[in-house]
Amino acid sequence: MRGSCLCGLVKYEISGSPRPVVGCHCTQCRKSSGHYVAATQTAKSSIAITGQDHLTWFQSSQTARRGFCATCGSQMFWTEETSDNISVMAGSIDGDSGLSMDRQLYPDDKGDYYALPEVAVVDQSTLK
Template sequence: MTNHKGGCLCGAITYNVAGPLRQIIACHCIQCRKTSGHYVAATQTATASLTISGAVTWYQSSDKARRGFCGTCGSPLFWQPGNRAVTSLFAGGLDGPTRLKIVKQIYTEAKGDYYALSHTETSDQDPCAG
């Protein structure tokens, strides 16, 4: 069985994923940029496969989704849509080698003007809206 561990910068929140992870999607939408300070590179798993230790602070960023972060160090960690039993994990919070790759970039038209993309793939569905 696939098993991945991760957590926040200060160690107050740790998590374990006992199941597969989706390949990475890089989202350049405004909300992901504001959440992370750049763009978000995230994988995803079934929420039932995720065990979290520590007190996550959840922010209901829209009627469609909420975002989870560490209230101590501020590390952004999770994104959950309200209508599906999945949790996106910010890839930078994963420990050790993941063997995951960025396979898609979305909302590239909203990217910051201070960086360039070598390749883009856009989508009209925002999995990060919220």
């Protein structure tokens, strides 16, 4: 699986099978994405990122940071320093992903202007 930012300076390639897509409606995801976040996830050891010079990492909470292209602003990644995994924004995948969204996080924080996708709502703590 390959992906890239809008301008193409940041690219990645994932080996193996990334997780199904999870939607997150928390305030941080809504602010940073402009809507809500839909992301797959893979082991950090299974992703090769090129153009890292063009990535900016924003520390969005005490434990997590978000990576975006400094040129075009595309959100690409979310990760916790203590985790072996990295979330990859599903919209950055090039071509068909072969994935499905199967879970929703923080439904209570969602915006009032849209309906939740009709897939399961789960507690964030069960995702680890």
